[in-house]
Amino acid sequence: MMKTCILIPARYASTRYPGKPLVALKGKDGTSKTLVQRSWERACAVSGVEAVFVTTDDDRIRDHAQAFGAEVIMTSESCENGTERCAEAYQNLGQSFDLVVNFQGDAPMTPAWFVEDLIAAMATRSDVDVATPVLQCDAETYAHFVQDRKEVRVGGTTAVFATDKTALYFSKEVVPYADADKVQSPHSSVYHHVGLYAYRPSALLNYPTLTRGPLESLEGLEQLRFLENRNTILCVPVDSRGQLFWELNNPIDVQRMEEHL
Known part of the structure; x- marks a missing residue:
């Protein structure tokens, strides 16, 4: 077993959606919980993990997270x-782990087995320093991608990877392009990037020293910094098991997510 911790980064001052971690989502039982609390509860359900922390630079998020029982690590702005x-x-943190998982604070619909599959993949690929899950789009998710782009909204991220599952590119556009006249199920070749990462500690600590390239700046995708500096990211295909996965990127996503909680 790899000694693993989960970190949940939560930022209040989001450019596209300020205060997003504290947005409330109503569940099936009618109970409303914030995005960061639902994400923390999902992270705590992952097996084989020794510790889960919320990390933020905002006192409001810190106070709220501590109120529902989370351990918090403060960072700079x-x-x-x-x-x-x-x-x-x-x-x-000042502790040593074999693996550090970045569990996005805007993805409370992330199933525990996505993280468990990621940890298992890292245990078998000692040549890889970073790994991230990818999910083959179903018809509903693909339709959400297309709708967001038509309405000039930044939605989820898509991933393209090589035959050995190493990442080639990530984009806010729907890639690869699929001609509906040539492909019976055009969405079957599109993979939704699940905003979740597992890092070897050395790769994580080295990340802030890497040069920020034009692709990261244009797309606004942090993982492109690894690729632009010739670091390998392993894409790990995961199975949704019939559950919809979606992140909260825009206010319209609140309704989408509540319908499936």
Whole structure:
């Protein structure tokens, strides 16, 4: 077993959706819980993990997270993305782990087995320093992608990878392009990138020293910094088991997610 911890980066000052971690989602039983609390509860359900922490630079998120029982690691306001926040939090933690998981605070619908599959893959691929799950799009998710792009909304992220499952590219556009006249099920070749990462500690701590390239700047995707600096990311296909996966990127996603909680 790999000694693993989960970090949940939560940023209040989001450019596209300020205060997003504290947005409330109503569940099947009618109970409303914030995005960060639902994400923490999902992370705590992952087996084989020794510790789960919320990491933030905001006192409101810290106070709220501690109120529902989470351990919190504070970071500076200078972190540009979740990976940088996880790197600083891990350094501040002062503990040693074999693997650090970045569990996005805006994805409370992430099943525990997505993380467990990621940890298992890292245990068998000693040549890989970073891994992330990818999910083959079903018709509903693909329709959400297409709708968001038509309405000029930034939605989920898609992933393209090689035959050995190493990442080639990630994009906010729907890639690869699929011609419906040539492909019977055009969405079957599109993979939804699940915003979740597992890092070897050395790769995570080295991330803030890497050069930020033009692709990361254009797409606004933190994982592209690894690719632009010739670091390998392993894409791990996961099975939804009939459950819809979606992140909260825009206000419209609240309704989408509540319908499936």
